[in-house]
Amino acid sequence: MKITELLEKNTIKLKLESDTKSEVINELVNILDSAGKLNDREEYKKQILKRESEFSTGIGEGIAIPHAKTSAVKIPSLAFGIKKEGLDYESLDGTDAKLFFMIAATEGADNEHLDTLARLSSMLMNEGFKNKLMNAESKDTVLNLIDEQEKEYIKSKKINVEPAENxxxxxxxxxxxxxxxxxxxxxxxxxxxxxxxxxxxxxxxxxxxxxxxxxxxxxxxxxxxxxxxxxxxxxxxxxxxxxxxxxxxxxxxxxxxxxxxxxxxxxxxxxxxxxxxxxxxxxxISKSEVKQKNGFYKHLMSGVSNMLPFVVGGGILIAISFMFGIKSFDPKDPSFNVIAKLLHDVGSTYSFSLMIPVLAGFVGMSIADRPGFAPAMVGGLIAYNNGAGFLGGLIAGFLGGYVVVLLKKAFSGLPTSLEGIKPVLLYPLFGILITGIIMLLFIVDPVKAINAALEQWLGSMGTANKVILGIILGGMMAVDMGGPVNKAAYTFGIAMIAAGKFTPHAAIMAGGMVPPLGIAIATTLFKNRFTAQERDTGKTCYIMGATFITEGAIPFAASDPARVIPASVIGAAAAGALSMIFNIGLPAPHGGIFVIPIINGNPLLYIFSILIGSFITAFLLGFMKKPLDKKL
Known part of the structure; x- marks a missing residue:
């Protein structure tokens, strides 16, 4: 099948009217729909946009090939358009797109159709062919050019080109x-x-x-x-x-x-x-992935990531219960409310009680696979019930995992006939026994003493020391935006909440909200420092920052780390310091703006702390980033 059997005159437009990526997608979809090629215009467009969300089909060198394979297509087809002035299509090489081929493939498209579309994609790598298309003055010229290039392409593929011997x-x-x-x-x-x-x-x-x-x-x-x-x-x-x-x-x-x-x-x-x-x-799994799997950070993050749903879900439920009154869950308190008690029971009594055992269990599972889960989870439950807290849970996770690793080596010499009873009997029996005994006899009491000393140290801190702690914790949240340093600060904050100390986590959340919020503000105030794509991404950073998702700043940090990371760290550190100065406490581990109403202290001062830090980041970015050479 020839390409020109899929591309017709009524699906060619020599002068596209669009000025943005979204507009040109809509215009090309309309061309196909008007030509009767689609069953469902909206569904086809939805699939095109879904494909774009994976990564841009602007391949660079002035070409964009939006495409989708869906039942919303009635007849396999092509739409072609030219925009000589070019438009920002978020291309791989940053150049404006000028030639647009929109591919519409049916759900059950046969191989002949798909091979034809693949051939077109390869032909567009030819620079001379692209230039001729750009300067085509009629639809007939476009079709003739494609026919000629297709013949040349097929001919070239039949020749086996090898390096010249000389x-x-x-x-x-x-x-x-x-x-x-x-x-x-x-x-x-x-x-x-x-x-x-x-x-x-x-x-x-x-x-x-x-x-x-x-x-x-x-x-x-x-x-x-x-x-x-x-x-x-x-x-x-x-x-x-x-x-x-x-x-x-x-x-x-x-x-x-x-x-x-x-x-x-x-x-x-x-x-x-x-x-x-x-x-x-x-x-x-590649070698690099295996190495990561065996690392301390990998095991820790496995536990933290699986624990987070309990932390976030339970924490926000507790925060909502506080809106009825800080003690409204207590039947003995005058502010008692049945709904508040229900929310608090689900969030605290049940969800939070699983937090440390789940953390430990998945750390153990990361180390020793499935057999490590039960011993580590039991160790985490022992830590939770005996006051060893978050630190005790971490120790239990690593202890349970490595106990099973040693058991695997110890039982490796058993007859193969006993292989089946190892995971169902030997590993859980001896793993839980050994982990439990070590936790109860050697771990719980020392860790309780460490937690008590830490609480006493935080309680005795003067204002100056608290400010320093706020600077450190706030800055840590912005160093790697979701990486190990960020997670270290966050897990410390959770441990402090469990210990009844709420001010560290308030500084942590303030610091974590600043990077995306600061970047969002910068893209609004200093538009000439950012591309159109970055400005669009900046809008989502308002939402991500407001909901305490620091990772929203990662795309900006990855593309310009020398400016974005220092600006974010300085702003986040300032927010953490101000939170400590105003003696703000946060009893909920997550939630962003949704938990600000239940903080200990003045909510307006807490918002002020976050905004000051965010504007510091924004103005630093505006100062450090140079205006772009042209408006993108």
Whole structure:
């Protein structure tokens, strides 16, 4: 099937009217709908936008290929439009898009249709072809250009191009293998394949690329290929078969990286920088991932992430109960309210009582897999019931996990006939026994003493020391925005709440709210310092900051760490210090603006602390970032 059988005159527009990404998507959808190609316009547009949310289909070099495969499409079709002035399409290389192909594929599109669409994606990598399309003066010219280029492309694919023998150098003896795959398997899969193939040919390097597209796996890599390969590139945004690459130098990246910078990937794949890939039994875990899995931070974060739903859900329920009165859950208090007691019971008596055992259980499970869960969780429950608190739960998690690791080694010599009883009898029996005894005899009392000393130290702090603590805790929340430093401060705050000390966590939440709020304010006040995409993202930062989701600032920190991180840390530290100066206490571990009404202290002063820190961050960003060369 020819491309021009999918692209018709009534789906071509030589002068698009749109000025923004959302407008051009809407305009192209309308073109297809008006031509009778869609069953459901709104559903098709929804699928297009869903695809864009994964990553932009603005591939760079002035091209955008929005696409979707859905039952909302009646007839497989193409829409094509030109915007010579260009518009910001959030392209991979930051350039404005000028040529737009919108692909509409049916849910059950046959291979012939999909192969045709894939061919178009590859053809667009040709610079001369793009320039001719840009200057086409009629719809007939567009169709003729596509027909001519398609013939040339098919002809070129029938020729096996090898490096010239008289130009052989060290690189030309190299063999690179690649696998490309995007979620829909229509456009980016084949564009990445062509980008890698073309660049390798230019560099005099042999390459074979396997595509995992909508029509299935094409040009599949053989065992012989893999054995001979000097390097392997997996450019994929969906799962591909990985076990076959065990022991080979391999680079894993997003499919967009292969389109954007194929030369860098090829060079890295044949250098010493490419790590050796090691699969597990399922063939899906790399060496770097295994290393992370065995690390202290990985185990800790496994516990914290699984504990957070109990913390957040229970904490907000407790906060809501406080709105009826701080003691409204107590039947003996004059402010007693039945609803408040119900909320407090669910949040505190039940949800919070599981917090420390769940933390410990998942730390143990991260260390020793499923057999480590029960001993560690029992150890966490012992810590909770005996006043050892959060620190005791952490110790229980690591203790339970490593006890099971030792048990696995101890029982490794047993006959294979007893293998089945290890996880159901031996590991839980001896794991719980050993962990429980150690916790009760050696851990609980010392940890209780540490917690008591910490409470006494915090209680004896003067204003100056509290301010220093507020600066440290607030700043820690902005250092890595959800990373280990941020989580260390957050877990310390939770421990303090459990110990009845509420001021540290108020400083922590204030510091955590500042980075996204400060960035949001900066994108509003200093628009010429940010691209259109950043300004749009900045709007969501208002919501994320207000709800205490520090991670909302990560995209900005990743793109400009030298400015964003220092500005965020300074603003967050200021907010933490002010919170301490105003002696604000926060009995709820999460919630952002929703829990401000129940803080201990003046809510307006707490809001003032957060806003001051946020504006400090915003003005620092406005000062440090330079105006963009052009309005994006």
């Amino acid at each position: 130009n052989l150098d060290e690189k030309s003896h190299k063999l690179i293998l690649a696998v490309t795959a995007c979620p829909t398997g229509i456009a980016h899969t084949y564009m990445a394949a062509d980008a890698l193939s073309n660049k390798a040919r230019d560099m005099g390097i042999q390459i074979k690329v396997e595509t995992n597209g909508a029509t299935g796996v094409k040009n599949k890599l053989t065992d012989e290929d893999i054995q001979k390969a000097d390097g392997i590139i997996v450019a994929a945004d969906k799962q591909v078969e990985m076990k076959r690459f065990d022991g080979k130098n391999l680079i894993q990246v997003s499919v967009s990286n292969a389109i954007k910078d194929p030369e860098a990937l090829i060079n890295k794949s044949i250098s010493s920088e490419a790590p050796v890939y090691h699969s597990d039994k399922k063939g899906e």
